[in-house]
Amino acid sequence: xxxxxxxxxxxxxxxxxxxxxxxxxxxxxxxxxxxxxxxxxxxxxxxxxxxxxxxxxxxxxxxxxxxxxxxxxxxxxxxxxxxxxxxxxxxxxxxxxxxxxxxxxxxxxxxxxxxxxxxxxxxxxxxxxxxxxxxxxxxxxxxxxxxx
Amino acid sequence: xxxxxxxxxxxxxxxxxxxxxxxxxxxxxxxxxxxxxxxxxxxxxxxxxxxxxxxxxxxxxxxxxxxxxxxxxxxxxxxxxxxxxxxxxxxxxxxxxxxxxxxxxxxxxxxxxxxxxxxxxxxxxxxxxxxxxxxxxxxxxxxxxxxxxxxxxxxxxxxxxxxxxxxxxxxxxxxxxxxxxxxxxxxxxxxxxxxxxxxxxxxxxxxxxxxxxxxxxxxxxxxxxxxxxxxxxxxxxxxxxxxxxxxxxxxxxxxxxxxxxxxxxxxxxxxxxxxxxxxxxxxxxxxxxxxxxxxxxxxxxxxxxxxxxxxxxxxxxxxxxxxxxxxxxxxxxxxxxxxxxxxxxxxxxxxxxxxxxxxxxxxxxxxxxxxxxxxxxxxxxxxxxxxxxxxxxxxxxxxxxxxxxxxxxxxxxxxxxxxxxxxxxxxxxxxxxxxxxxxxxxxxxxxxxxxxxxxxxxxxxxxxxxxxxxxxxxxxxxxxxxxxxxxxxxxxxxxxxxxxxxxxxxxxxxxxxxxxxxxxxxxxxxxxxxxxxxxxxxxxxxxxxxxxxxxxxxxxxxxxxxxxxxxxxxxxxxxxxxxxxxxxxxxxxxxxxxxxxxxxxxxxxxxxxxxxxxxxxxxxxxxxxxxxxxxx
Numbered sequence: 171x172x173x174x175x176x177x178x179x180x181x182x183x184x185x186x187x188x189x190x191x192x193x194x195x196x197x198x199x200x201x202x203x204x205x206x207x208x209x210x211x212x213x214x215x216x217x218x219x220x221x222x223x224x225x226x227x228x229x230x231x232x233x234x235x236x237x238x239x240x241x242x243x244x245x246x247x248x249x250x251x252x253x254x255x256x257x258x259x260x261x262x263x264x265x266x267x268x269x270x271x272x273x274x275x276x277x278x279x280x281x282x283x284x285x286x287x288x289x290x291x292x293x294x295x296x297x298x299x300x301x302x303x304x305x306x307x308x309x310x311x312x313x314x315x316x317x318x
Numbered sequence: 319x320x321x322x323x324x325x326x327x328x329x330x331x332x333x334x335x336x337x338x339x340x341x342x343x344x345x346x347x348x349x350x351x352x353x354x355x356x357x358x359x360x361x362x363x364x365x366x367x368x369x370x371x372x373x374x375x376x377x378x379x380x381x382x383x384x385x386x387x388x389x390x391x392x393x394x395x396x397x398x399x400x401x402x403x404x405x406x407x408x409x410x411x412x413x414x415x416x417x418x419x420x421x422x423x424x425x426x427x428x429x430x431x432x433x434x435x436x437x438x439x440x441x442x443x444x445x446x447x448x449x450x451x452x453x454x455x456x457x458x459x460x461x462x463x464x465x466x467x468x469x470x471x472x473x474x475x476x477x478x479x480x481x482x483x484x485x486x487x488x489x490x491x492x493x494x495x496x497x498x499x500x501x502x503x504x505x506x507x508x509x510x511x512x513x514x515x516x517x518x519x520x521x522x523x524x525x526x527x528x529x530x531x532x533x534x535x536x537x538x539x540x541x542x543x544x545x546x547x548x549x550x551x552x553x554x555x556x557x558x559x560x561x562x563x564x565x566x567x568x569x570x571x572x573x574x575x576x577x578x579x580x581x582x583x584x585x586x587x588x589x590x591x592x593x594x595x596x597x598x599x600x601x602x603x604x605x606x607x608x609x610x611x612x613x614x615x616x617x618x619x620x621x622x623x624x625x626x627x628x629x630x631x632x633x634x635x636x637x638x639x640x641x642x643x644x645x646x647x648x649x650x651x652x653x654x655x656x657x658x659x660x661x662x663x664x665x666x667x668x669x670x671x672x673x674x675x676x677x678x679x680x681x682x683x684x685x686x687x688x689x690x691x692x693x694x695x696x697x698x699x700x701x702x703x704x705x706x707x708x709x710x711x712x713x714x715x716x717x718x719x720x721x722x723x724x725x726x727x728x729x730x731x732x733x734x735x736x737x738x739x740x741x742x743x744x745x746x747x748x749x750x751x752x753x754x755x756x757x758x759x760x761x762x763x764x765x766x767x768x769x770x771x772x773x774x775x776x777x778x779x780x781x782x783x784x785x786x787x788x789x790x791x792x793x794x795x796x797x798x799x800x801x802x803x804x805x806x807x808x809x810x811x812x813x814x815x816x817x818x819x820x821x822x823x824x825x826x827x828x829x830x831x832x833x834x835x836x837x838x839x840x841x842x843x844x845x846x847x848x849x850x851x852x853x854x855x856x857x858x859x860x861x862x863x864x865x866x867x868x869x870x871x872x873x874x875x876x877x878x879x880x881x882x883x884x885x886x887x888x889x890x891x892x893x894x895x896x897x898x899x900x901x902x903x904x905x906x907x908x909x910x911x912x913x914x915x916x917x918x919x920x921x922x923x924x925x926x927x928x929x930x931x932x933x934x935x936x937x938x939x940x941x942x943x944x945x946x947x948x949x950x
Contacts, residue, residue: 184739186743186747187739187743190743190746190747190750193750239735239736239739267735268735268738268739268742269731269734269735269738271731271734271735271785271789272789273731274731289739289742290742291738291741291742291745291746291774291775291778292745292746292749293745293746293749293750294749296746
């Protein structure tokens with residue numbers, strides 16, 4: 171794969187988790203550019219180029235990594251909104267959660283999530299998962315950003 | 319005087335014997351015959367005289383005395399016949415004959431009018447016949463009288479006969495006996511009866527009596543009378559007055575019966591009715607009954623309270639709207655064919671139907687209704703009855719519990735998420751720390767970081783186990799036929815080769831049970847993992863799956879050759895987070911057995927542990943047997 175062709179949008183409010191995930195992505199040799207926002211509103215602004223992001227003309231990400239546990243607008247609410255936006259609904263959303271509650275998992279898929287991943291507690295586990303995400307989403311499947 | 323003497327003189331005549339020429343045989347023939355005739359004539363009047371004296375009822379005395387005179391005189395003429403044979407007193411004889419003639423003629427005259435009377439007089443045989451007939455009638459009358467008396471007495475019917483004009487009042491033996499008196503003990507007068515009337519009844523009875531005498535209205539009062547002992551008895555009188563030729567009330571007679579027992583029964587019935595009414599009014603359940611037309615015949619206090627009103631006569635078709643009946647959702651108005659009392663009226667038996675009663679401006683109440691048709695002694699349906707048991711509070715409590723359970727589950731989920739997140743970060747950052755500090759670490763730093771990471775890992779495991787316990791759910795369907803062997807095999811597939819530690823498994827015959835397959839598999843998994851875990855390091859695990867059954871229940875077991883459990887600690891081991899061993903010896907969070915207990919109890923069974931330290935542990939749990947797949 172040539173260079174950082176894709177952008178990955180990470181929606182994560184927790185600074186420690188942001189640190190962990192960006193570090194894990196680095197370590198796993200993720201070939202995509204990672205943009206990070208911390209709230210649902212920021213995510214919408216980013217994706218729709220509204221509010222603070224107005225006029226920035228962000229490139230639509232090829233993949234969204236969504237933390238469920240967000241302040242204000244919850245991850246579920248945001249997921250629902252993303253799937254209602256014509257320009258955004260085709261972007262695969264991978265839910266990252268500490269929870270492995272079946273209700274959460276079911277609800278995420280019902281709302282249109284592409285995958286549900288429980289955040290592993292070991293560093294190596296996390297790195298492995300990120301490698302597999304990269305391999306699957308960037309090598310195996312075709313993403314909407316590629317087509318554009 | 320001389321002529322008179324001359325008149326009686328016999329000097330000129332010869333005795334009558336001369337006519338017989340004094341021939342002795344002629345003379346004595348006459349004398350004897352006349353003597354006998356005279357004697358007979360004197361004897362007959364004697365007999366007649368005695369007859370007249372003895373039987374004055376013949377009414378013939380005057381005639382008889384005439385006869386007596388006539389016959390005596392006849393006798394005298396014959397005496398004179400004898401006397402004149404020797405003394406020629408023909409004049410005296412003629413006088414007597416003349417007297418006899420007069421009496422004879424008189425007698426002859428007196429006899430004629432008597433003749434038809436004598437002819438008509440019954441003959442003796444006729445009299446005998448009549449007599450026999452009379453005797454028979456008399457006997458029959460006696461029997462009938464006795465019968466009547468027997469009937470009247472046996473029926474306890476007292477008789478009375480009141481002479482309205484004089485006030486005399488006859489009371490029969492039974493009449494008196496009712497009141498404890500003997501005949502002759504009371505004054506046979508109206509005032510006696512009046513005095514024995516109960517003061518509270520007197521006015522009413524007198525009014526009825528007056529009304530009867532005046533207008534002929536029925537006289538059949540029930541009242542109390544004082545007995546000789548001073549107690550009161552209840553009686554029922556009946557009487558009818560009759561009038562004299564002038565139309566004035568003259569006499570009144572009738573009966574009197576003792577109805578104390580009947581009154582007692584009436585009183586008991588009334589008491590029973592009052593008792594029942596009091597029970598119905600005070601019972602907490604609403605009781606509503608109707609007749610076969612749907613007219614409400616019972617609507618007790620609890621029913622009135624629930625509806626906020628009393629029963630009204632309305633068409634059963636209007637019941638649901640009029641009485642504010644709703645389905646359990648509290649919103650759908652109850653359709654007529656769903657109204658319990660209406661259903662029961664149509665012959666249906668309703669064991670338990672939940673309804674809501676929501677009258678305007680009153681609290682909504684929930685009821686479990688039981689209703690059934692009512693039948694009389696002949697089995698004919700005469701209506702229906704419904705009992706309403708209020709479950710408002712229970713339902714509210716259940717709802718609160720349900721909400722609280724949901725909240726608890728939500729809490730557990732959020733807590734597990736929120737609790738696990740920092741732990742995960744602790745672990746991850748511990749690893750970052752190791753990386754950041756470079757490849758080679760001071761041994762103490764390495765140990766410290768490991769301790770942090772280890773603690774965080776264990777806590778994460780705890781939270782995760784507690785979460786599993788709180789989430790424990792089966793298929794949430796009714797229990798089904800489950801093969802324990804199949805569950806065990808599922809577990810075997812799940813466990814890794816390494817974790818089985820080369821264990822040796824043995825199976826008894828495991829009968830099918832009524833259970834939830836998911837839960838039963840979970841139980842076996844936890845028990846197998848436990849058995850493998852609490853095993854001395856140098857021992858080869860031997861695990862046997864046991865089963866006993868009495869046909870109704872099955873006791874399944876998992877027996878191991880491990881370190882065993884002190885039976886005294888049995889209760890303790892099934893509590894969450896309970897651990898018998900230090901973590902350095904045996905790993906575990908103490909959740910496994912708590913999960914087993916919860917799962918077994920959810921399936922309606924129980925779990926316990928048997929066996930001492932030496933023989934390893936033998937966990938047993940009891941479940942319902944699946945007999946011919948029939949679920950009762």
